[in-house]
Amino acid sequence: MIPGAFEYVRPGTVEEAVAALVEHGDDAKLIAGGHSLLPLMKLRLAMPAVLVDISRIPDLSYVRVEGDEVAIGAGTRHFELEKDDVARAEVPILPYAASQVGDPQVRHRGTLGGTVAHSDPASDLPTALLALGGSVVVQGPGGRRSIPMTEFWLGFYETALAEDEVVVEVRVPRTGSAGWAYEKFTRRANDWPIVAVAAVEGRVALANMAGAVVRATATEEALARGASIAEAAGLADEGTSPSSDMHADPEYRRHLARLLTRRALEKASGAGAAAA
Amino acid sequence: MSILGTRVVRTEDPLFLTRGATYTDDLVDDRLTGALHVTFVRSQVAHGRLLSVDTSAAREAPGVVAVYTAEDCADLAPIPAGLPMVPPAMQRPWLAQGKVRFVGDIVAVVLTEERYQGEDAAELVSVDIDPLPAVVTTADAAAGEVLLFEDAGTNVMATFGEPAPADFFSGCEVVVEQRMVNQRVAPVPLETRAAAAAWGDDGRVTIWCTNQGAQQAKGEIAGWLGMDPARVHLITPDVGGGFGAKIGADPEYAFTAWLAQRAGRPVRWTENRSENLVGMLHGRGQDQTVRIGGRRDGTIEAYSIAVDQDGGAYPRVGIILPTLTMLMAAATYAFPKVHAHGRALATNTTSIGAYRGAGRPEATAAVERAIDLFAAEIGMDPAEVRRKNLVPSFSEPHTTPSGATYDSGEYTAALEKALEAAGYDELRAEQARRRERGEARQLGIGLSTYVEITGADTGLGSAESAELEVHADGTATVLTGTSPHGQGHATAWAMLASDQTGIPVEKITVLHGDTDRIPRGGGTMGSRSLQQGGAAVHQAAVELVALAKQRAAERLEVDAADLELDLAGAGLAVRGTPGAGVTLAELAADEPLLVQTRFEAAAPTFPFGAHVAVVEVDVESGKAELQRLVAVDDAGTIVNPLLAEGQRHGGYAQGVAQALLEEVLYDADGNPQTSTLADYPFVSATELPSFELVDMATPTPINPLGAKGIGEAGTIGSTPAVHNAVIDAVAHLGVRHIDMPTTPMKVWRAIQQAQQGGSNA
Amino acid sequence: MKVSMTVNGQQHTDDVEPRLLLAHYLRDVLGLKATNIGCDTTSCGACTVIVDGLSVKSCTVLAAQADGSQVTTLEGLAGPDGELHPMQKAFREEHGLQCGFCTPGMVMAAIGVLADNPDPSDREVREGLEGNLCRCTGYHNIVRAVRSAAQAGPAAGQVPQDQEVAR
C-alpha cells in the first residue's frame, strides 16, 4: 500500500516550518520520524496535501539539564533517548520507556516530538511523561509557549497543540534516584501496550485506558493519604474508560490497570528501584 | 562415506544472500516489458446484494488503461465447485455477480501503467452493496437461516459419515465430552501472492506465479479458462513460503492470463498484505466435539470426534480437511473403538485451504486434549494415561479403527525419550513447589504424542518424476516435479544424485517449476517431496549409473560385470585394473547421458513423535510464555540433518503460534479484524525459545531412502503440547479447558470463572 | 522532486514522486530487488536496510526523507571479490534462511543488532530482531547465525560502507 499523492517541503528552521503550516493550513501535516504518520497514509487513513518534513531542522535533538528540569529536543529519536547518559541518570523512566517502543528500526526513526504530538492513547513515552509531569514547549506564529503535561493530551489523536504549532521541546523534572517503574503489558514484545503503567514519585499514569494517556488520580490520592499499595492500586481504573478490542475487553483492561499499577508501585518503592 | 545424512549447507544460499532470490515480483523478463499492473477492487462487505459498480471515475484516473467488472467477463464460465461432493451451485464467479460473499470477494479489476496508479484508481471505483445478514460461524451456517448460495438450498458443502451410535460409549466407567475450537489461522507466507502473464505470438500464454506446484496450477488454470493445457506455460520462480496456501491455482492467477489477452499487453499482479490476509486461503477452522470414555485405571475404550469444518465462502481444498482429521482420529493410540464424522459449511469468510498439516493437526489437537481431559477426570498423570494407551512398537503395518495403515511406529519410545530429555519428573516437582507457594508464575507441562500421514494421495497420485542428465563438462542437471520454496531441494536432490554418481553436489543443478521443461510433477505439499520426489531422483541416479555401465562396457570393451562405480572419480572403473575406466562426463561427451524416471510410492508414510512443552503462566494477568519445547520427531532416515532440523524449527514456531497467539477474527457482520500484520499476531522471535531437538529415526520400508515426511510434523506435535501446558499451569485453580489461542484474557477469564466455582468449559 | 543518495557506495540522483517509498525506490527505480516488501504496516521488517548506519524499514521512509543519505542493502554487503559479509556467511552456515523472503531484511537488521551490541545473548538477539518476521525458520537458526557472526568480530556489525567511513 502506498500513500496518496502530496507535495513535500523541507524547512530548515522551526520558523519556516511554522510558516509552512500557516500557509497551507488544514492541508498540511508535519512529518518527523514518519512512523505514525506514514503507516496511516499508506492505509489512506490520512491524506495530507502537503508534508512538511521537520526531521532535518538542526538542533532539535538534545537532552540537557536545565536547573531542576531536563530539557529534551522534539527531534530526539527514541533510540537516542534510550541510550542517553544524561537521561539515564536524571530521568531513568524515560530512556526505559523509549526502549519499550516498537522495535529497533522504529526506534531509529520515531521522535519524541512525533509521539507527543500524535497522541495515541497507547503510546509509551507520553505515558511516562505524564507520570513525570513537566511541560511541552511549542512554537507557533506568535512564538513559544509552554503547555503543562497534564493539559496536553486531550483525546485520541487530539492535543492542546494548535494547527500551526510545532512541538520543539519537552521539559520534565529531574527525578534522579527516586523510585520508578514502567510496566507494559503486551502479547508480543514489540507490540503497542494493551495497558501500560508508569509510576514515579507517587504519580501514576496509564496507557490505553481512555481516549488519551491519563493519570490514575484515585490511586495517587490514596497514596498521598498513606493508603497501602494494594489499596491504592485497586483504584487505578477509577475514572477511566477503556475500550474493547480483540486483545482485551474493558473488564480485563481494568483488571490489568490495577494489577500493573500494583506491580509498578511495588517496584518503584523497592530498594534500588530497578527497571522491569 | 556417503554424503547422505551429513549437514551439507545449501547451494541455493550464496545467491539468496548476496543478490536475493528472484520472486515473482522481482522478475525482469523481456516478455514482461511494458506490463500493466493489475489491481483488484474487493468487497468491503461480507454478504450483500451487489447493486452496482460504477467505474466511470476510475477510468478517467491517470494511467488507467481499463477497468473491468463482471459484465466484461461474460465469456468466462464460473469457477466450478471442483469437488464431486459439493453442490454444483457453489461455484465462484470471476468477478462478483449479483452477490458478494466475503470481504475480499473481487468486484472489479483495474489495469494501470504504473503500480502506484492502481491503488489511486481502485479508490475511485464506487461499489454499491445492499448488506445481507452475514453467516460468520459454522453454527450460523448450520442453522441455515441465511444461505450463501440460494440455488444450493443449503450451506452444507460436504458431509462425511454419520454421527456415532447412541450406545458408542456404553460400558465406559468415565466419559468426558468437550467442544473445542481449532481456530482459523492465516498461513502468511512472507511473500504475498503474485502473478504475471504474457502471451506469445504462438498463441501460448506464459504465467509466472508463486505456487507450490506448477503442474497442478497449470491444469487448473487451463481448465477454468477453457483452454487446451498445451497452450499454457507456467513457471514458478523462487517462492517466498507457501505452507499449503499456495497449493493449487488461485482465480487471480488465472485472471492475469485473461487480462493480458484482453488488454493485448503483459500484466503483473502483486497483492499487498491487507489483500493477502483476506484474499489468500486461511487454514484450520474446525469446531470439534470430542468424547472419550474408558476405565478409571486409565484404559481408554472409545473415542469419537465430530467436525464442523468452516469452508469459507467458496469451496477450496479446505472442505476435505475433515476427511484427513477423521482418518487420523485414532492417532497413536490403541483405542478399541473410534468414531469420526464431519461436514464442511459455507460461511461469509475467506475460503479455507491447506495450512501446514492440513487436517492432521486438527486430529492431533483434539485427541491430545481429550487424553488430558480424561487424565484430569480420573486424576492420573497424563504421561501415564498415554503410556497405557499407546499402540505398542510395530514394524509390520498397523491398521487403525479409523482406517489408516501405519507403516512403522515406536510411539512409547518417542514419548519416553521426550520425557527424559525434558526432565519430566523434576518439572513436575518444580510445578508442585510453585503451586504450594502460590506463586504468580505457575509452571505448566504439556505433552503430546502424534502420528501423521505424509505423502498421502489426495487425488493427484503418489508418484513423482525425475530426470537426471550428466553433461560432458562433468556437471549434471536434475529436473524434479517437486516445488521447493524453502525446503532446500536444490541441495538435497543434488546430494541424492551425488551419492549414487559421485558428481560433487556443487556441480549438480536442480531445476523445477517450469511446465514446459517438466510437464509432470506433484509439487511440494503434504510432506511428500523427499519420499516421492527425492526417491525419484535417487532412482534416476541408480538408473543412470546402470545405463552408464552398459555404455562404458561397450566403450571399454569389457564385461559390464567387471565395472564398478568409482565415486571419487564420478565414473566407472574396471575392477582390478587401476587406471582403466571412464568418467560419466566422458560418456556424456559421446552421446547424451540422461534418464527420465518416475517413482511410484506404494503407500503413504506415518512419521511420529512426542513433544513436551514447558510454559510459565502469570496467573494474575493470564499471560502464558513458552519456556521450553522438547521435541522427538521421527521421520525415518534423514538425508540432510541441517535441512530436516530447519523444517522442524519452522513447524514448531507455527504450531506454538496457533496454541498461544494466532487467530483470524471476524466481527458479527463478517468484517475481518485481523487484516493487517499490525493486527494479526504473527509469532515473532521474542515469543519463542530455542528449541530442544531429540533425534530418533525409524526407517520406513515404503521407499528405498527409508524417509518419511518432516515438513509438517513439527506443527502437528507442538500445538497440543503447548496448549496442554497452558491449561496444565492453571489446572490446580480449577481450569479444565481453554480454547486456542490461549490469549492472556482467555486464560485470566478461565481462572476467574473457575475460582468463582463454576467449571469454565 | 530530485533525490540523491549513495546506495551501496554508488551515487544516484533521480526525479521521483514525493510519495515514493524508499523500498520502491530501491526496487523499482534502482532495480535492487533483494529488499522485499512483506506488509503494509511496518510490521515485518522484510524491507530493512541500513540508512546512515541505522537499520530502518524502507517501506516507512520516503525516498525524499533519505535524500543525501548513505544506504546499504543486501546487495552491498559482499566484498568486490564476492567474499561474503560475516553475517551472510553465518546465515549460510547455520541454515538461517529457507524461502529467503525475510532474509535480506533479517540480515540487515541482524547487522544492526550487532552494531548496537557486539556480543548479544540469545534473548538479546531475539529482542533485537523483534521487528523482523520469518515464517520459515522459527527463528532458531537465525538466532544461532547472529550469535555465530558475533564471534567474527566487529565487522559483523558493520556494513562495508561504514568501514569506508571509519577509514
Ligand SMILES: Cc1cc2nc3c(=O)[nH]c(=O)nc-3n(C[C@H](O)[C@H](O)[C@H](O)COP(=O)(O)OP(=O)(O)OC[C@H]3O[C@@H](n4cnc5c(N)ncnc54)[C@H](O)[C@@H]3O)c2cc1C
Ligand atoms: C511498527 C510500529 C510499532 C510501534 N510501536 C510503538 C509502541 O510500542 N509504543 C509507542 O509508543 N509507539 C509505537 N510506535 C509509534 C512510534 O513511537 C512513532 O515513532 C511515534 O509515535 C511517532 O513519532 P514520529 O517522529 O515517527 O512521528 P510522525 O509519524 O512523523 O508524526 C506523527 C504525528 O505527529 C505530528 N508531529 C510530528 N512531529 C511533530 C512536532 N515536532 N510538532 C508537532 N507535531 C508533530 C505529525 O504531523 C503527525 O501527525 C510504533 C510505530 C510503528 C510503525
Ligand code: FES
Ligand atoms: S514491508 Fe516494511 S516492515 Fe513489512
Ligand code: FES
Ligand atoms: S526464510 Fe522464509 S520467511 Fe524467513
